[in-house]
Amino acid sequence: MRESGGRLKNRRIALGITGSIAAYKAVELLRLFQNEGADVRCLMTTSAVEFIGTLTLETLSGRPVDSDVLSLQGDGRIGHIAAAHDVEAIVVAPATAHWLGAMAHGLAGDPITAACLATSVPVVVAPAMDGGMFSHPATQANVARLREFGYRIVEPETGVLASGMTGQGRLASLNRIVDATVEVLGGDASSAPIVATSTVATSTSPAESRTPARRDLAGRHVVVTAGGTAEPIDPVRFVGNRSSGKMGMAVAEDALARGATVTLILGNHSVEPPALCNVTRAETAAEMQAALRALTPPEGPRFDVLVMAAAVADFRPRTTSATKIGREGGMTLELEATPDLLAETAERVRDSIRTAGGRRPILVGFAAETGSLERAPEKLRAKGVDFLVANDVAEPGSGFGTDTNKVTIFSRDAEPEDLPLLSKLEVAELLLDRIVVRLAAAGGAAKGEVPAGEVPAGEAPAGEAPAGEAPAGEAKR
Ligand SMILES: Cc1cc2nc3c(=O)[nH]c(=O)nc-3n(C[C@H](O)[C@H](O)[C@H](O)COP(=O)(O)O)c2cc1C
Incomplete structure (x- = not known):
């Protein structure tokens, strides 16, 4: 002790x-x-x-x-x-x-x-x-x-x-x-x-035990989604993904070390969350949606920064059986798209600020791609977020469950930044460095101001799969 x-x-x-x-x-x-x-x-x-x-x-x-x-x-x-x-x-x-x-x-x-x-x-x-x-x-x-x-x-x-x-x-x-x-x-x-x-x-986690070089998020509330969702088929089976939650946890750890109050909306995970986080469990996309809605009421968002690093399922079973499905007769699963939580949350934030005023929080999405990141700039625009952290999960050291990640940070007002292969904690630190700068700049934003470059709700490109956050390092869509 x-x-x-x-x-x-x-x-x-x-x-x-x-x-x-x-x-x-x-x-x-x-x-x-x-x-x-x-x-x-x-x-x-x-x-x-x-x-x-x-x-x-x-x-x-x-x-x-x-x-x-x-x-x-x-x-x-x-x-x-x-x-x-x-x-x-x-x-x-x-x-x-x-x-x-x-x-x-x-x-x-x-x-x-x-x-x-x-x-x-x-x-x-x-x-x-x-x-x-x-x-x-x-x-x-x-x-x-x-x-x-x-x-x-x-x-x-x-x-x-x-x-x-x-x-x-x-x-x-x-x-x-x-x-x-x-x-x-x-x-x-x-x-x-x-x-x-x-x-x-x-x-005690590593971030808690190291002396933070700076407390530049003191007094700020940072919300992080992490882990994967498990969409039930029946009481024993689910449709899930390989997310470990490590990338989101790293963001939570570094935000804590910088003095923030951190709420972690946590899906399935394979590593323990940092001890000092407020943890809200959310096993399904619907539970994650409910947790995010609770934090974005019409009176205004209850956070300064939202980082959506969870790997929310893109699809879930259309129906869930109340009893275990037997193996006789095989099984055909009908899937439906889950809600686009990143786009929905960004829209709720915009709406509340338009009607109730207040400071606009910094919104960050993660996007996991395979093969190319060319869709990322359009996602950044369509989802109306400040930063989109994209990674190619097919690259070595950059996929699910690894301790490292190689990401590109897309932002609304700067050129994309290709970061080298780094530990997830280092990625988190660099991301939060950029968020801190953006927060300071947004400090003077007028009430109800909607920054240039944001798009009205519902303008996601046709044909795009419904949202979900990709684990950068556990990314998705
Ligand atoms: C042996 C025993 C252990 C209990 N442990 C818990 C417990 O850990 N958490 C809890 O919420 N209630 C527990 N309860 C029930 C509470 O004691 C009970 O709800 C009580 O009304 C709580 O009163 P309080 O909240 O005013 O202290 C336990 C009851 C017994 C008999």
Whole structure:
């Protein structure tokens, strides 16, 4: 685990603990915060008190635990209101499905929801629960709502759960929760030395552990789509592709290292996402479409930069069987085109800016080609994006699952740039360098301005296959 680094020196934190079996880990989390120099007070739900009691937390924090929303402090102040105003961040770990639902709907039935409602400080939430509970649409909707509040969600990990079953629901590693807290408080999560020790697993990625040369995306929200989609044929089979998610993850890693808040819309992948990303799972083109639509409401896009590196299927089965299809009689699959997510998202962004104003985000698409990149300039124009990163997936070192990529960056107002064969992280760095320059230039753009060169919606060239983002390195169309 990380050595005590003083990254939270004198920072005042409220640790909210809810009634999950993972509540026992909150004691260790409290210690990690203190090792970083934080002054921690604990808030608990009554269920959490059932699980682990208050005595240990009161002793270690040196403060009374607030577990009763109706209680007053010794000085007569209302406990949760005092907490809301006295702390600099609230960290809810573990957060139950029930608590997420209460918070998403503003139900102040416990001191943690009440303090979160009353505060204006950053809130970090680390859910923990059974895999089925976490993947349920109700829970996912609640998590999405919390993200809309601006809360930092530290996604649970996949592994063996308390029930003995495997799924995504295990409380994130405590280091990830501490790192996320350091970040929301404006610190540098990568600045603590890493030392091998003890019981707490680390999941530090290369970009998190290197000292960023520049924090030129601090305060920016970067959304990245990554991985491939799996379009179901029946409950056990799907139409998919070979995307590993590595290119998108590299963009996410470098954006994090530059200080951005990063949301990763993640399809099927074979490498772990960077620890500090907000991860939204999207297994199908339809789920990816829903995630992108949620981020592009009519009031305006909820990001500064969107990089669409996912390999969204171009085609999906027209119908999906609810039961496993037997081998008798063979199988004929009828496929239909999936929506062009890049073009649709660019159009939603343009529409919202026309009606609601606001700054135009930077939009980046990836396009995987084979044999030639000659279609790329037209795609750049037709899809109305700032950059199109194209690669020839048939070239050695440039295909799916590799750690390297050879891309050409097409942009609206410059000559195409042929980059040499580079690691995907190097490609990500060079791409983000260009995005940072474009962001700075767009900083002065007038509200509602639609840059020259953008085309109205629906002008994609006739005959072009419906959109989808190609993995540059995992590219497509
Ligand atoms: C042994 C046991 C373990 C539980 N673990 C979890 C859990 O990890 N996550 C969760 O959301 N609910 C879990 N629950 C259910 C919650 O305790 C229950 O929904 C409770 O109402 C949550 O209350 P709270 O959100 O106010 O703390 C568990 C229940 C039991 C009996």
